[in-house]
Amino acid sequence: MTKITPLLREIFMILLLSVFLALVYNAFSSRGISLIRKEILKIAAPDSVLFSRSSLDDSTHGVKVIAPLHERALRNQDSMAKLYPTIHESDFKIISLVQLKKLLGEKRGVMLDARSAGEYKQGHIKGASNIPALDVEKYFDKLVTIPRDTLVIIYCNNPECDLGQMLADFLKVMEFKHLLIYDDGWDGWTQAKMPIDTTSINY
């Protein structure tokens, strides 16, 4: 049995070299990521902000949605940030299916599907254009034609899918002012048995 120590030293050197190369490459890469991953706090958009009249007074159901917790969270944003230093706020607000349906009914805003082209073709929410978050730079020319104060509604597959957040980050850098994410995404939409569209929209 050959000696172990030179092997251990080799193993350690390879590990060290890997760490070094990883940190250096990441520092210089345009797609670098931060070393400590932070949690993004998802804040829901209250109806009072979305809709000029008071919220979801649906005459057939008579249900009024009040969201005091959301309002309070919005008011206490700064104090929450101090409590949880590892969390930073998102550039977007979360909307529910009910809010999304209402926005669609009022034909407000631009809807973007952040998933890949293949997933979009298999089915998407009617009226949504495909801006794959993974190749978002290629769609810069299309995005630039949208006025920055338009309401933008983004969705991905489900709350765990980060593509929506990635797209929102990119749009934030482009100075889009109103970014909403339908967090339940395509899974939520299909689970609610909403219509599936397979035509595509091009700018």
Add this chain to the structure above:
Amino acid sequence: MDTGKNADRYNFDKLLVDMKNILSSKYILLLSRLILGMVFIAASVEKIVLPEIFAINVQAYQILPLSFVNLVALIIPWMELLCGVFLVSGTFVRSSSFLLSVLLSLFIIMLVSAIMRGLIIDCGCFGASNDSKVGWLRVIEDIGLLLLGVHIISFTQHDSIRLISD
């Protein structure tokens, strides 16, 4: 008569010796090195170029504390690349195969853990574009690669710069 039993034992021992000879053959070792090395080089490239995607994949396993996900997602692909290159070139062969075997063992544990918890997530094995879902097939693939790694460690006499070591 004992000749029957003795003959069987002789054949069995011969079989073991034959297997050992095949496994220590420098050409078979080269094959293992090339397969293991090239698989890991190919697997590492996209993860290095698109670290955010790989970080998302790592996070989806929900095993590491969130803060460490990015560091792990940054370092592992470079380990894969370096060890893959070393294996193919024939340098630091035992150290590289040891590290890759450790990585593979960790991957197998992560995969099984995810399957047990019923997570339906992307494996994160090869990066974003041609990824596959977590499942027992991934586990079997990794066990196969792990066997290659163990083979290399067990039967490599010493490392040398040449492609086929003496």
